[in-house]
Amino acid sequence: MIEVQHLHQTFGRGHRATVAVQDVSFSVAAGEVVGYLGPNGAGKSTTVKVLTGLLVPTSGRVTVGGVVPWRERRRHVARLGAVFGQRTTLWWDLPVRESLDLLRHVYRVPAGRFRENLAEFTALLDLGPFLDTPARALSLGQRMRADLAAALLHGPELLFLDEPTVGLDVVAKERIREFVRTINAERGVTVLLTTHDLGDVERLARRVMIIDGGRLLYDGALGELQTRYGGERELHAEYEHAPPSPEVPGLTLLSADGPRVRYGFSGAAALPIARVTAHAPVRDLTVREPDIEATVRRIYEGGLLRRTVGQAGAVPR
Structure with a gap:
């Protein structure tokens, strides 16, 4: 589903150039749920912007579902969904139902499939109580649930989730996590999850990638990360x-x-x-077992993966 080879992204020129991503390579198979982790400024958002077609990389080869994202944007965006925790795709003054109907036209979703998807997502995400409420009047948890439905109404093959549970209470977080598990298991939707909430990662992803300083430092099973670095x-x-x-x-x-x-x-x-x-x-x-948050904190603060990569010359797997 995703193939990234030697991705390099630089902003600016000459002595003022900033390297955001350097020589990152990985692949994600169809149907996987992968956590993409790293501290602020590590290169996560830059990678996602390249994968969604918002950025043209400085160098490297990137394909998503066989398509180069920035060259075939119309075809590309029709096959993906994205939810960003701090932004919404809903129209602020419109009821949720009308926002979703507008998106049906944007993505040219057949009326029958739209009704089926809306009914299913309404049940899974409990959208019923606020479908006729304007987006501006929604709580954060309600807005995130509506944004998830909006991102998936057109039946994408790939879903990008950026901090999908930030600021939510425990009940709202679990409802969103259960929804993601369901659409992955029943629809085979591939999910790339960037988050600082490691509870999301533990409940959703078996595989994690860790990036820091623009370099991919770990790509492998979450359990193996715990075994190696969890103390x-x-x-x-x-x-x-x-x-x-x-x-x-x-x-x-x-x-x-x-x-x-x-x-x-x-x-x-x-x-x-x-x-x-x-x-x-x-x-x-x-x-x-060691706490995953404590493990990742030890990795970041102690530079454990940087030392491993420096000694071995390759990404630990």
Whole structure:
């Protein structure tokens, strides 16, 4: 669906030139949901603007569904949808229903398919209570749900999501995430997700790419990222009685409160259950995985991926 080879984007000229993206290559298969992560100014938005056809790259080869985005824009935009958390495609003073109907004409969606899609999205996103409300009167969560419906009414093959849950409460976030999961599973829509809310990534994407300083530093499974860079996992043991000593060889003792003891162990290591159960009679065991937000923060702040790429000369996979 997406093929990017040696993408390079520079703004300005001469000594004032700013390199936004440098030598980025990746591919996304049809039907994938991929998280595209990075701190502010990393190059995420520039990459998406190239993929949507808004920017012509300085150099490199980019195709989306076999089309060069900036050369065949009319054909290209007819096959994609985009939702940007800080912007809306709705007409501010029009009821949501009328905005959606205008978009039907813009994309030349047949009336029958429009009615079917609108009915399905109304049910999935609970649009009914505010379909006749002007966009200016919607809450943020309502507007985001309406924008998602607007982006998908014409049946695109590819959806770009930029901060789709920013500023939303927990209930609104989960409704949007469930909708994205549904259209990916049932319609095979490919999704490229850029976000700072790592809850979105955990619930939607199995694969993540991390960009920083314009360079792609990681492209692979979210679980592998956690294993490599997430730090220690935790094993919480509740013994039947407080053990004579909470220490277990090979494990880091994090805390001990009578029979309740917390241990740390390497993310790459096998679960050390046998060692703990052999230490003293156990009533309950719980494993806590490293927090994804803490993992990504460690990566950004510690430059872990930059060091890896510098040593290996390739993007970790």
